[in-house]
Amino acid sequence: MDLWQYEKELFKQNINIIGGVDEVGRGPLIGPVVAACCVLPADFELDGLTDSKKLSEKKREKFYDYIIEHCVAYGVGIISPEVIDEVNIYEATKLAMKEAIKQVQKQIKLEYVLIDAMPLDLDIPTNSIIKGDAKSISIAAASVIAKVTRDRMMTELDKEYPEYGFAKHKGYPTKAHIEAIHQYGLIDGYRKTYGPVKEVLEVCK
Numbered sequence: 612m613d614l615w616q617y618e619k620e621l622f623k624q625n626i627n628i629i630g631g632v633d634e635v636g637r638g639p640l641i642g643p644v645v646a647a648c649c650v651l652p653a654d655f656e657l658d659g660l661t662d663s664k665k666l667s668e669k670k671r672e673k674f675y676d677y678i679i680e681h682c683v684a685y686g687v688g689i690i691s692p693e694v695i696d697e698v699n700i701y702e703a704t705k706l707a708m709k710e711a712i713k714q715v716q717k718q719i720k721l722e723y724v725l726i727d728a729m730p731l732d733l734d735i736p737t738n739s740i741i742k743g744d745a746k747s748i749s750i751a752a753a754s755v756i757a758k759v760t761r762d763r764m765m766t767e768l769d770k771e772y773p774e775y776g777f778a779k780h781k782g783y784p785t786k787a788h789i790e791a792i793h794q795y796g797l798i799d800g801y802r803k804t805y806g807p808v809k810e811v812l813e814v815c816k
Contacts, residue, residue: 612745612746614660614661614746614747614748614751615748616746616747617725617738617740617746617747617749618651618653618725618747618748618749621722621723622653626722626723627653627722628650628683628719628720628721628722628723629650629651629721629722629723629724629725629749630648630649630650630712630715630721630723630724630725630749630753631648631649631650631651631724631725631726631743631747631748631749631750631751631752631753632646632647632648632649632708632711632712632724632725632726632727632729632731632750632753633646633647633663633726633727633743633744633750633751633753633754633757634646634647634704634707634708634727634729634757635663635754635757635758635761636757636761636782637700637704638783638784639781639782639783639784639802640782640783640784640788640792640801640802640805640807640808641692641768641777641782641798641800641801641802642692642761642764642765642768642782642800643689643690643691643692643695643707643761643764644689644690644695644700644703644704644707645687645688645689645690645707645757645760645761645764646687646688646704646707646708646710646711646753646757647685647686647687647688647711647753647754647756647757647760648685648686648688648708648711648712648714648715648724648753649678649682649684649685649715649749649752649753649756650682650683650684650685650715650719650721650749651678651681651682651683651748651749651752652681652682652683655681655682655748655752657674657677657678657681657748657752659674660674660748660751660752660755661744661745661751662742662744662745662751662754663744663751663754663755663757663758663759664744664754664758665745666755668762671755671758671759671762672759674755675755675756675759678752678755678756679756682752683719684715684718684719685714685715685753685756686710686711686712686713686714686715686716686717686718687710687711687714687756687757687760688706688707688708688709688710688711688712688713688714689707689710689760690703690704690706690707690710692800692801692802692803694706695802695804696802696803696804699804700802704729705729705731708726708729708731709731709733711753711757712724712731712733721735722735722736723735723736723737723738724736724737724738725737725738725740725743725747725749725750726738726739726740726743726750727739727740727742727743727744727750727753727754728740728741728742728743761781762781765777765778765781765782766778768800772795772798774791774794774795775788775791775792775795775798776788776791784805784807789807792807792808792811793811793814796811796815797811797812797815
């Protein structure tokens with residue numbers, strides 16, 4: 612599959628400043644949802660770039676550095692667990708994406724935005740693409756930035772609370788993670804509206 616297919620179609624229309632947008636962190640029980648927006652130059656090359664979830668952690672880190680160094684502009688939006696609980700994860704994801712786009716708009720004027728499977732109401736043209744992180748190079752680059760940003764946050768949290776295993780599961784509801792919250796309780800940053808967290812809160816009442 613040509614990862615440039617969507618961008619090339621836009622280039623033909625003389626649309627050159629294209630932001631790819633993706634998010635990570637809708638499923639975890641703890642921490643923020645993180646989105647990234649990335650604008651790549653037309654001659655950008657990175658062999659093996661695809662949806663960040665399909666890459667090893669070592670390769671993601673390496674790709675992250677390369678993308679940051681060679682992109683035209685990038686932005687990151689981070690929405691807290693408190694806001695997720697307040698507005699729901701779907702709306703929080705939109706907020707994170709809009710914030711990431713806003714950060715890029717401060718650096719360069721976007722002409723078009725390609726988004727991974729999320730319709731956004733913006734004042735610039737957009738295209739929401741199902742599985743966009745495996746179909747558009749701009750979205751794939753954004754997915755790496757978002758994933759590495761959030762994973763690093765979880766690794767830092769692991770240093771403070773090693774008993775929860777955040778460096779391994781990154782906050783997702785694995786068996787080991789759920790057992791840990793039942794054993795050690797909840798720390799700041801858990802999403803109180805998520806099922807497994809609500810169960811612990813009920814037990815603590």
